[in-house]
Amino acid sequence: MRAITYSTFGGADVLELTEQPDPHIGPDTLLVRVRAASVNPVDWKVRQGYLAGLIDTVFPAIPGWDVAGVVEQVGLDTPEFEVGDEVYGYVRKDTVQGGTFAELVAAPVRTLARKPPSLSFEEAAAVPLAGLTAYQTIQRAGVEAGQTVLVHAAAGGVGAFGVQLATALGARVIGTASEGNHEFLRGLGAEPVTYGDGLVDRVRALAPDGIDVALDFAGGGAVAASAELLADGGTIASIADATARSEHGGHSIWARPSTADLDALTALFAAGKLSVELAQVFDLADAADAHRASETGHTRGKIVVRV
Structure with a gap:
């Protein structure tokens, strides 16, 4: 072959x-x-x-x-x-x-x-690795309807699934991306913000009471920035920075193969909730x-x- x-x-x-x-x-x-x-x-x-x-x-x-x-x-x-x-x-x-x-x-x-x-x-x-990573991160973080969720690298392969999955659960989603991807994020149901210097202030302007969940699909300083923005009882889940768990009591994620989770994603595609x-x-x-x-x-x- x-x-x-x-x-x-x-x-x-x-x-x-x-x-x-x-x-x-x-x-x-x-x-x-x-x-x-x-x-x-x-x-x-x-x-x-x-x-x-x-x-x-x-x-x-x-x-x-x-x-x-x-x-x-x-x-x-x-x-x-x-x-x-x-x-x-x-x-x-x-x-x-x-x-x-x-x-x-x-x-x-x-x-x-x-x-x-x-x-x-x-x-x-x-779909599989990116979709499972987003799905399992959201499951581990316990995203629920009515929460405010910050998604880092929201226009990337994992982030785009994360935005859609959190939105499908009824969460309000704020997503970080370059300005050129803001319209794309709006189409997925997120409120876009530009990443980089001043991110904390830009997110705080949208969510003055803080965020309930931060999903770090970017690495870099995303966990540290998220920690400044968490509301009481909030949580951070990261696929790129183990300090989310070791220093902030959140979750460090490494996606696992799972037929059941793939089937759950398939059902969401069938329902028109994922693209x-x-x-x-x-x-x-x-x-x-x-x-x-x-x-x-x-x-x-x-x-x-x-x-």
């Missing part, structure tokens, strides 16, 4: 289109014919070796955890799916090796769900360019690789 691989940590130029053996599947694993995958910041951080102390990489490594495709072969004990089923999933394993930037991927059944019928394969591939924004779609051979685009940190929505 064709696959994108890298054999050493480094920049995007270490990514190559190569021929690799077809994956072997175990009893609780499915072989999926990949139609699309997507880039997440964690992909290039792993590729650069930044997370070597947290995630093991086995070379040659095939990157990618997001997938949308068609079941090609079922394992011995995978009654949930049949050959030909359209699926999507967050195929994170214990090591980075057999990822989704390939024509075929061996996907543990616990990582997959049926693809939302209303989404194309490219759109579906953009997905695609920033760019690249061909598999151009995966290095897809990584470079993600590394700029200025894309709106998700970057997808079509296989």
